[in-house]
Amino acid sequence: MSDRTAALDDVVFGVDVQSGDVRGDAPSYALVVLDGDSVERDVVSYRKLRRRIESDRPALVATDNMYELAEDKDDLVRFLDWLPAGTRLVQVTGANQPEPLSRVASRHGVPYGKQPMKEAEAAARLAAGNVGQEVTAFTDTTELKVSRGRSTGGGGGWSEDRYTRRIHGSVRRRTREVESTLDDAGLSYERDVTEKYGGFSNAVFSIEGRPEDIPVSSERSGDIRVEIERVRRDGIEFRPLAKRRDRVLVGIDPGTTTAVAVIGLDGGVLDVLSTRTADTAAVIEWIIERGRPILVAADVTPMPETVEKIRRSFDAAAWVPDRDLPVDVKKHRTREEGYDNDHERDAIAAALGAYDAHADQFERVAAKVPPRQDLGTVVERVVADEESVEAVLSDLAEDESEDTEESEHVEHEPSPEQRRIRQLESQVEQLQEHVDRLEADLEERDEQIEEYERQLSEARREERQRARERREVSRLERDNERLERELDEEREQVSDLEGKLERLKTLWKLDHSDFADVSEERAGLVPVKIIEQFTTDSIETAHERFGLAEDDIILLRDASGAGRSTANRLAEVEPRLVLRNGQLSGMADGVLFDNNVPVAPAELATVQEVDELAVARESEIEEAIADWERRASERERQQSSEMVDRLISEHRADRAE
Numbered sequence: 270m271s272d273r274t275a276a277l278d279d280v281v282f283g284v285d286v287q288s289g290d291v292r293g294d295a296p297s298y299a300l301v302v303l304d305g306d307s308v309e310r311d312v313v314s315y316r317k318l319r320r321r322i323e324s325d326r327p328a329l330v331a332t333d334n335m336y337e338l339a340e341d342k343d344d345l346v347r348f349l350d351w352l353p354a355g356t357r358l359v360q361v362t363g364a365n366q367p368e369p370l371s372r373v374a375s376r377h378g379v380p381y382g383k384q385p386m387k388e389a390e391a392a393a394r395l396a397a398g399n400v401g402q403e404v405t406a407f408t409d410t411t412e413l414k415v416s417r418g419r420s421t422g423g424g425g426g427w428s429e430d431r432y433t434r435r436i437h438g439s440v441r442r443r444t445r446e447v448e449s450t451l452d453d454a455g456l457s458y459e460r461d462v463t464e465k466y467g468g469f470s471n472a473v474f475s476i477e478g479r480p481e482d483i484p485v486s487s488e489r490s491g492d493i494r495v496e497i498e499r500v501r502r503d504g505i506e507f508r509p510l511a512k513r514r515d516r517v518l519v520g521i522d523p524g525t526t527t528a529v530a531v532i533g534l535d536g537g538v539l540d541v542l543s544t545r546t547a548d549t550a551a552v553i554e555w556i557i558e559r560g561r562p563i564l565v566a567a568d569v570t571p572m573p574e575t576v577e578k579i580r581r582s583f584d585a586a587a588w589v590p591d592r593d594l595p596v597d598v599k600k601h602r603t604r605e606e607g608y609d610n611d612h613e614r615d616a617i618a619a620a621l622g623a624y625d626a627h628a629d630q631f632e633r634v635a636a637k638v639p640p641r642q643d644l645g646t647v648v649e650r651v652v653a654d655e656e657s658v659e660a661v662l663s664d665l666a667e668d669e670s671e672d673t674e675e676s677e678h679v680e681h682e683p684s685p686e687q688r689r690i691r692q693l694e695s696q697v698e699q700l701q702e703h704v705d706r707l708e709a710d711l712e713e714r715d716e717q718i719e720e721y722e723r724q725l726s727e728a729r730r731e732e733r734q735r736a737r738e739r740r741e742v743s744r745l746e747r748d749n750e751r752l753e754r755e756l757d758e759e760r761e762q763v764s765d766l767e768g769k770l771e772r773l774k775t776l777w778k779l780d781h782s783d784f785a786d787v788s789e790e791r792a793g794l795v796p797v798k799i800i801e802q803f804t805t806d807s808i809e810t811a812h813e814r815f816g817l818a819e820d821d822i823i824l825l826r827d828a829s830g831a832g833r834s835t836a837n838r839l840a841e842v843e844p845r846l847v848l849r850n851g852q853l854s855g856m857a858d859g860v861l862f863d864n865n866v867p868v869a870p871a872e873l874a875t876v877q878e879v880d881e882l883a884v885a886r887e888s889e890i891e892e893a894i895a896d897w898e899r900r901a902s903e904r905e906r907q908q909s910s911e912m913v914d915r916l917i918s919e920h921r922a923d924r925a926e
Contacts, residue, residue: 279328280304282321283393284338285385287312292340299385301393302327310386323353329510331359331396333370333388335404342505346406350499354481361392361401364507364537365605373400376635376644402507402537407499411480415444416471418494434467439492441468447485447495451476454484475500506607509539516645517560519585520620521567523575527552528612530620531559534631534648538606538620541613549575550714553582563649566623568594568615582707584700586652588623627652656690795890797822797848797876797883803831803857808838820845822890824876824883828853836860846894848874848885862901869893 281303289296298318302309302325313321322330332338335358339345349358362368374381374391377400381391395401417436444462451458451474458476462469476483480497488495515533522528528543529552540559547555556562556579565580566588567573572580580587599618608614624631634651637659638644650656800811803825811817821844828849831839836857839847847861848871861868873896874889 280325281393281397282325282327282330283389283391283396284318284330284332285389285392286337287385291315291337298337299389301386301390303393303397308390310390312386319351322356326353326356328355329357329359329396331361331392331401333360333362333392334367335360345404345505346501349404349406354479358404359396359401359510360404360507361395363533363535364402366536368535372635376638396510399510401510403510405506405508406502406504408502409477409479410500411476411478411483412498412500413447413474413476413483413485414471414496414498415440415447415469415474416494416496418489418492430466433465436492437465437468437470439468440470440472443493443495444469444472447472447474450484456483504607507537515560516563516649518564518566518620518623519556519562519579520616520618520623521552521565521576521579522612522615522619523573524612526610526612527575528610528616529556530613530616531556532617532620532624533560534645536621536624536628538617541608541617543610543613543616549578550711550718553579556583561645561649563645563652564588564623564627566619568599568619568622588619588626590622594618594622660690793887794884795822795887797824797885799824799826799878799883802827803829803835803839803849803853805835805838808835817842817844819843822846822848822885824848824850824871826850828857830854831857833857833860837864840864840866846890846897848876848893862904867894867897867901869897 283301283303285299287297287299296315298313298315300309300311300313300318300321302311330338330352335345338358339348352358360367362370362373370388370391371381373379373395377395377398379391379394379398381387417440419436444460448460456476456478458474460472460474462472464470480499483497485495485497487497517531517533517539520530520532526543526545527547528541530541531539533539542552542555544552562580562583562585564586565576565583567576568590570589570592572587572589577587594615599614602621603614603617606617608617630652631648634648635644638647798811798815798817798821800823801807808817817823819842821842823839823842823844823846825847828851831854833856837860840861844866847866847868849868850871853861853868858868873893874885876883876885
């Protein structure tokens with residue numbers, strides 16, 4: 270194992286297909302579990318493998334091909350979303366263009382065999398040594414949504430408005446609870462709410478953090494539902510398992526926006542940067558954090574001065590194309606890579622162009638380097654210093670076997686490689702002096718940069734504090750305005766209800782003659798109870814609202830259309846008088862007449878309405894009843910006369926027969 274890697278103390282799973290295929294039926298897997306010094310080997314089904322991952326929660330699940338665990342890209346995304354918190358999927362053979370597992374294992378001194386169990390163990394040991402790329406399909410942003418847990422279409426015994434208001438109020442209350450929890454946890458988030466009648470229909474929080482960092486759980490209970498989802502990336506992305514000082518190739522596109530691309534010796538893109546503010550020193554520092562450049566490339570010829578300056582700072586080899594790379598060539602070469610703008614695309618194209626030009630050389634060097642020898646060191650000296658592989662290996666072997674003391678030796682004719690080495694050593698001394706001068710300048714500039722960064726950091730901190738205060742003030746002002754509106758609405762409603770209550774008290778007193786405080790001006794008035802339509806439902810509704818009792822005065826707004834059963838229902842009340850608007854049906858009129866219920870046109874009495882109830886003058890009511898009684902007597906006499914005529918006619922008919 271290279272000295273650049275370090276074993277992990279966490280549990281690591283190594284996985285390889287034993288038989289079958291994930292796209293077919295019942296695949297089985299060779300599983301190797303590394304837990305400290307212990308090694309467990311087993312052959313498991315796909316279902317059991319997932320159960321083991323879910324129960325053991327390993328830090329890494331390593332494989333030489335991520336599509337051994339998923340049928341396609343969509344299935345892989347679902348698998349990544351399913352992985353327990355803290356568990357990462359690692360492809361140890363690289364990113365989009367993976368190497369053979371045998372080559373990677375050989376380069377890092379890991380035992381390898383073609384049997385599935387051997388390959389699974391090699392993958393586990395490589396991942397434990399921080400070798401490989403983490404496979405990811407999600408960002409570090411989580412979306413939390415609070416919404417209605419049921420439809421507002423109907424609420425059983427509730428009125429529709431009250432039911433809807435209750436649900437929206439529950440969503441708003443839960444939203445505020447979630448917001449308070451996120452604030453207490455110190456999480457950064459953005460909130461977007463949809464206001465509806467009585468509250469919120471939904472609220473969406475975009476939170477900077479993973480689901481395991483958020484102290485809120487998904488739930489569905491009663492009126493609300495809480496859903497938590499990680500935000501998807503545009504596609505599958507790869508991240509180096511560990512930030513290491515590997516030898517890398519660097520492509521740079523200078524200009525107002527500077528872009529830098531770093532790729533490994535396997536041709537995989539490790540990281541990309543584009544910036545309008547960073548100076549050359551900041552770009553150099555960014556590159557240093559990601560590797561040791563052995564080659565710096567540009568997409569145009571000759572190499573721009575800014576790129577040449579960065580190249581000299583690393584004493585790296587240079588690469589430029591024979592002619593400026595056309596745009597269509599750059600688009601084609603970077604079609605499988607992810608980038609945010611044209612500058613990043615050009616930087617990636619330059620780095621990949623350098624890799625393509627040296628790929629055969631890298632393979633020849635890798636074939637000659639022993640497994641435990643650091644490939645990056647050899648490649649760096651072969652590419653940047655133009656040494657032969659044999660000379661580098663011999664030199665490295667001598668460094669390991671010989672002591673540091675100088676010994677006498679016999680003078681002999683130096684070889685071409687030795688002459689080249691001496692020439693380069695002289696150049697190194699000159700460059701070292703130049704580096705010392707540059708480092709002195711850099712130290713002075715670093716001090717200035719640190720002071721500027723300190724001032725900038727302080728200014729940003731103060732601005733963030735002011736922004737938080739402004740947001741808090743705005744939120745409190747919105748809450749205050751909302752509460753004032755609600756207070757005004759409540760006061761208006763209370764005022765309306767108080768007025769209505771006073772009117773109802775007056776009407777109630779009118780209906781109870783035993784109250785001694787009834788004013789003289791109210792004397793001679795009787796309450797009238799209104800039924801909207803002469804139907805059974807309207808009668809029952811009126812009875813539920815203010816009660817129908819014997820000797821009530823009832824006003825029918827629309828007396829038409831009633832049948833026998835409806836008339837019987839009204840007759841059961843035994844009202845003192847029924848005032849009607851419109852004509853009764855013959856059947857209803859007969860039923861009421863037979864039950865001795867007085868009926869009079871509404872025009873005979875002056876009815877004054879107060880909200881849901883009304884009053885009329887007692888004198889007019891008595892006159893209307895007296896009028897009905899006269900009409901009833903006349904009707905009875907007419908009916909008696911008609912009956913006598915009918916009996917005489919029937920008697921004559923009988924005698925004629």
